[in-house]
Amino acid sequence: MSSTPGNTAQNPFTPSALNQMLKKHLTTQFNSFWLTGEIFEHYRSPAGHNYFSLKDAQATIKCVLFKQQQTLPLKPGMQVMILGQMTVYTPKGDMQVNALRVTEAGQGDLAQQFLLLKDKLAKLGLFDACRKQAIPQVIGSLGIITSSQGAALQDILRVFIKHNPLLEVSVYHTPVQGADAPPQINHALRTADAAEHDVLLLTRGGGSREDLWAFNDEFLAHQLAQLNTPIISAVGHETDESISDLVADMSCITPTAAAHLIAGDFGQLQQTLLHQSRLLHLLTQERLRVFQQHLDRAEHQLEKRHPERALARLQERQSNQSQKLQQVIKQRWQAQHHRWQQAQQRLLSALPNLALQRQLLQNMDQQLHWHIRQQQAHASQQLALKASELNHQNPLDILSRGYSVTTRLDDDRVIKDAADVNLGDEVATRLKSGRIHAKIFERFDD
Incomplete structure (x- = not known):
């Protein structure tokens, strides 16, 4: 099992490994910091990168400013403020500051x-492209x-x-x-x-x-x-x-x-304007030709529809209609006059014989009076017969022969059968002359 590099003599560091470890450690511990001092031993490479040392009264430290981060020219003796990262130049083991931004001394507060x-x-969105307006082309x-x-x-x-x-x-x-x-x-x-x-x-x-x-x-x-x-x-x-x-x-x-x-580009704009002017002139001429054609057609139509021509046509039409109307009136008058003459002849031939008609009317009047008297006599006979029959059917006539009509006193219902009353019921009897009231004391059901 191998040990950690540098912990034993069997597993020592190499210079490159040590430099890499130091670079990693310094970059982690000094990720970003501000540093101030005076520039001396400044060198600008052909690629545009700046290599210089920064010193104060007691010490110096090497720095590098790459071309991409340079915002102002550097020169020896300049007092500067640096925002940097601590790192190690691993090929030589040199500790140096990688400058991210360089400002003149006294401007550090402004930079921050x-x-x-x-x-x-930026968090408020003032730099967002979506809120920015487009710049007009012209x-x-x-x-x-x-x-x-x-x-x-x-x-x-x-x-x-x-x-x-x-x-x-x-x-x-x-x-x-x-x-x-x-x-x-x-x-x-x-x-x-x-x-x-x-x-x-x-x-x-x-x-x-x-x-x-x-x-x-x-x-x-x-x-x-x-x-x-x-x-x-x-x-x-x-x-x-x-x-x-x-x-x-x-x-x-x-x-x-x-x-x-x-x-x-004013020259290009001038050429564009000249071209557009010529194009506008051509389009205007074309539009003028079109409008002239429309105007010619309108003038032709106006001439055709001029009031004088229209009035002449109306007068000619009125004259023709007047002649036709006079001819029609004359023809109709002649036809009506002919029909009137024919009707007059028919009327004269259809006049009646007044003496004969008067005699016939008298005869008819006599016959009508005779028939009326006959109808009156017949009607009088029929009326007498009907009155006699009606008198025979009059209930009062029946009562005059000794008959009577008995009704219930409570509802005036005619009593036709003994079963229509009960003991104690009150009844009314109508006679030829007057009425009598009675109370049922006994009932016989035959």
Whole structure:
């Protein structure tokens, strides 16, 4: 069973194994720390990597800064602040600091504040691409928020004059460094946003971290995120990074680069405009020809439907209708006159003999009176017979011959049989003259 390397003489470390173990241990124990000192023995390799020593009054330590992490030029005698990791250069066993970020001394607090604010705003989503507005391809109106005395503005205007002299530019002056700069930049941004430009440009030239610190303001970051107008941020030089660059809808490495981006290729735009103008002219001519054809057809139709022509046609039609109407009236009058003459002849031939008709009427009147008298006599005889028969059937006539009618006193029901009453019932008897009441004392059922 083998022992752990280095614990026994039988299993010793090798230099490379020891260096690897030291590198692993140091990297774990000193993953990230801040270190400050003075640079000396600086060497920059052809590949762009920086090798230097950092010293104070009592000691020195070797450092390496790879090209990808370099943000400012290094030179001997410079006081710097380093964010680094402890490691070992295993081929030689040299302990060194792998520098992740280098800033000038005195800027370490600013660098830490920058990282904390950057992390905070990133968590709030201010850097998210989904909330950023698109920059228009063609920009006609631009609002520049910067110092009117700055060299960056003059560089930008020179680019516009050369590449896009038609661009409308409005400058909103504001201080771009110092403690009072952020609120004034915010005010200028709000003013420019209300002017409804196509794009806004927030910019200034290069400088130290302190000079650019106004663009790392938290309130400025929120103001940039709330703008309605798309905004481009171009602060400092290529190696500078600011919060405004991260929040803006687009960032450029320098003010001049932003100017070239906004100006676009004026020559190409001019050619495109000329081509579109010619195309528009051709399309306009074609549309004019089409409209002229429509106009010609409309004029032809209008001429056909002119009121004078329509009136002439109506007059001609009215004349024809009037002639036809007169002819029809004449024909109908002649036909009606002929029928009237025929009816008059038939009426004259159909007149009756009044004397004969009067004699016949008298005869019929005499016969009618005789028949009426006969019918009256017959009806009188029949009425007498019916009255006699009715009188024989009158109950009062029957009562006059000694008969009577007995009814129950309680419900006036006629008693037809002895069984219709019981002992003690009261009855009423109708006679020819008057009524009598009685009470049943005895009943005989035959």
